Amino acid sequence: MSIRHLSDVLVSQIAAGEVVERPAAVVKELVENSLDAGARSVTVQIEEGGVRRVVVADDGSGIPVDELPLALARHATSKIDDLAGLETVASLGFRGEALASVGSVARLRLLSATADAAHAWEIGMEGGVSQPVRPAAHAVGTTVEVRDLFFNTPARRKFLKSPPTEAGHCEAALRRLALAHPQVAFAWSIDGRQRQELAAHDLPLRVAALLGREFAAAALAFDQRAGDVRVHGFALPPGSDAGKDQYLFVNGRYIRDRMLAHAIRECYRDMLHGSQAPACVLFLELDPARVDVNVHPTKAEVRFREPQAIYRLVYHAIHPLLARPVAAFTGVSGGLDGVPGGWAGGGAGGLDTLSWAGVPASAQQAGLPLPAAEPAAGPWGGAHPSSAPAAPVVPPGDSAPPLGYALGLLHGAYIVAQNADGLVVVDMHAAHERILYERLKSQMDARVESQTLLEPLALTASAEAVSVVDGHADELRALGVDVAPLGPQQLAVRAVPTLLSRADPQRWLPRLLQEWADFGQSGALQARRDSFLATCACHAAVRAGRQLSVAEMNALLRELEQTERGGHCNHGRPTWRALPLAELDALFLRGR
Ligand code: ADP
Numbered sequence: 183m184s185i186r187h188l189s190d191v192l193v194s195q196i197a198a199g200e201v202v203e204r205p206a207a208v209v210k211e212l213v214e215n216s217l218d219a220g221a222r223s224v225t226v227q228i229e230e231g232g233v234r235r236v237v238v239a240d241d242g243s244g245i246p247v248d249e250l251p252l253a254l255a256r257h258a259t260s261k262i263d264d265l266a267g268l269e270t271v272a273s274l275g276f277r278g279e280a281l282a283s284v285g286s287v288a289r290l291r292l293l294s295a296t297a298d299a300a301h302a303w304e305i306g307m308e309g310g311v312s313q314p315v316r317p318a319a320h321a322v323g324t325t326v327e328v329r330d331l332f333f334n335t336p337a338r339r340k341f342l343k344s345p346p347t348e349a350g351h352c353e354a355a356l357r358r359l360a361l362a363h364p365q366v367a368f369a370w371s372i373d374g375r376q377r378q379e380l381a382a383h384d385l386p387l388r389v390a391a392l393l394g395r396e397f398a399a400a401a402l403a404f405d406q407r408a409g410d411v412r413v414h415g416f417a418l419p420p421g422s423d424a425g426k427d428q429y430l431f432v433n434g435r436y437i438r439d440r441m442l443a444h445a446i447r448e449c450y451r452d453m454l455h456g457s458q459a460p461a462c463v464l465f466l467e468l469d470p471a472r473v474d475v476n477v478h479p480t481k482a483e484v485r486f487r488e489p490q491a492i493y494r495l496v497y498h499a500i501h502p503l504l505a506r507p508v509a510a511f512t513g514v515s516g517g518l519d520g521v522p523g524g525w526a527g528g529g530a531g532g533l534d535t536l537s538w539a540g541v542p543a544s545a546q547q548a549g550l551p552l553p554a555a556e557p558a559a560g561p562w563g564g565a566h567p568s569s570a571p572a573a574p575v576v577p578p579g580d581s582a583p584p585l586g587y588a589l590g591l592l593h594g595a596y597i598v599a600q601n602a603d604g605l606v607v608v609d610m611h612a613a614h615e616r617i618l619y620e621r622l623k624s625q626m627d628a629r630v631e632s633q634t635l636l637e638p639l640a641l642t643a644s645a646e647a648v649s650v651v652d653g654h655a656d657e658l659r660a661l662g663v664d665v666a667p668l669g670p671q672q673l674a675v676r677a678v679p680t681l682l683s684r685a686d687p688q689r690w691l692p693r694l695l696q697e698w699a700d701f702g703q704s705g706a707l708q709a710r711r712d713s714f715l716a717t718c719a720c721h722a723a724v725r726a727g728r729q730l731s732v733a734e735m736n737a738l739l740r741e742l743e744q745t746e747r748g749g750h751c752n753h754g755r756p757t758w759r760a761l762p763l764a765e766l767d768a769l770f771l772r773g774r
């Protein structure tokens with residue numbers, strides 16, 4: 183075959199392969215156009231999974247009649263006109279590709295009216311062939327109807343799933359768009375049945391409407407700025423099952439991002455089960471010039487100009503929120519609001535009721551009057567608690583501390599306590615384990631011991647990893663690692679943290695440095711250390727079956743209240759649960 187130009191229609195159909203993967207992509211592109219047009223209200227109809235018909239109607243600015251043919255033309259957009267515009271684009275669209283692509287693989291009809299037009303106009307396109315503009319009836323705004331998606335590209339149609347599955351994808355796309363634009367009213371229907379109707383909201387209400395009341399009640403709010411970058415949103419405390427999805431938005435655009443996901447995961451380290459992704463809604467707002475949105479055909483991925491600064495901002499917005507101890511919460515209705523745990527979903531702070539009283543620095547020194555069940559292995563053998571005077575048993579009252587006062591030990595495993603709200607049950611072993619673990623970590627943070635190797639060890643590492651060593655030798659030394667470049671892809675290690683002296687540096691150091699290069703800080707070294715400390719804590723923590731005195735139990739409760747991440751053991755299980763009197767009364771059908 184000789185070389186020749188592809189027809190415009192074929193070019194559009196090829197582009198459609200990237201932009202219009204399935205009906206949900208049509209929904210996304212059309213609604214984004216509505217949002218870019220300043221719509222206050224968007225209505226969507228989906229039929230047979232969106233394959234038979236998708237209709238998106240808005241009350242946005244509309245399209246002037248002389249621009250209607252252009253709206254359907256490839257590479258025609260009203261949103262940018264030069265490279266500077268591309269680099270600072272604030273609208274959701276800018277490629278001028280969506281309508282042309284959709285129109286090349288479906289039957290498209292667009293009706294639109296601007297405020298100053300005498301009446302509306304419509305234009306159509308079928309399989310890439312556009313039809314003449316005609317007068318029509320339509321209020322100010324735009325309606326786009328897309329029928330018979332992939333009617334002329336049967337191969338693509340074969341890849342579609344069942345209508346309910348495709349409809350599910352459409353709804354997922356709508357949820358993301360609606361989450362990012364709470365100030366816009368949304369309504370959508372599937373096969374004629376109304377599925378969602380959202381008035382213009384503030385963000386917390388929108389989150390509650392879309393992710394459920396349980397999520398809204400349990401989620402913790404965060405909001406941080408660094409310069410002109412803002413990150414805010416809501417994250418579930420570890421162990422909460424009030425949601426499972428992660429929504430990341432950059433300047434109102436839903437994205438997937440490995441770096442952001444990593445930063446969030448790091449916040450939950452040693453508080454989550456296995457590979458579970460922490461549920462959250464995160465909005466990042468920054469100058470569009472600081473983020474490149476033109477790296478992916480559907481703009482599902484972005485590239486940050488300063489990824490490390492973003493990583494740190496996100497980490498510092500969420501991490502302290504999850505780590506704070508029970509005693510640091512002051513909810514509206516007493517001590518327990520917002521604290522992870524809660525019986526049957528109760529006792530949580532909610533999106534707007536939470537306040538943060540700062541971490542008390544006191545009481546961290548008092549040792550637990552609990553002898554360790556068995557000596558801890560490794561260099562931390564000496565780290566288990568020393569005896570301290572037993573705390574007095576104070577009669578319960580309104581001023582009871584958050585976890586209350588111990589009443590007794592249930593089956594040698596659970597401390598039963600009474601607080602101002604009702605009943606508290608604490609898993610003795612899990613609680614003690616977390617207390618010891620946090621104490622070991624802070625002892626380690628204060629003093630990192632390093633062990634010099636008998637002779638320097640040569641390692642292979644990526645050029646990026648080697649360059650991290652060049653720039654951060656001092657910081658590495660503070661972590662107990664003495665390492666220097668030996669060649670473009672070679673390192674010489676002279677000392678390692680004592681804790682890791684038995685592990686092969688080739689296995690952890692290159693990874694640590696690579697992470698540092700990618701994200702600007704590394705949790706890898708700490709993660710290794712922490713998993714070792716966690717094992718120590720688990721072995722040293724008091725075992726079920728040991729009888730504790732009431733004074734010992736109270737001491738454990740007080741210490742747990744002050745412990746960071748005290749709500750969960752390091753496997754993500756809760757350490758305590760509360761059953762307020764009101765719920766007890768309900769259990770006994772007692773009206774109060
Ligand atoms: P892009 O959004 O990248 O500009 P599209 O193909 O999605 O490309 O749309 C082309 C143009 O059509 C847009 O730039 C805009 O001017 C116009 N347009 C599309 N949909 C609407 C709408 N709902 N309201 C107003 N204008 C619209």
Ligand code: MG
Binds near residue numbers: 211274278280
């Ligand atoms: Mg568009």
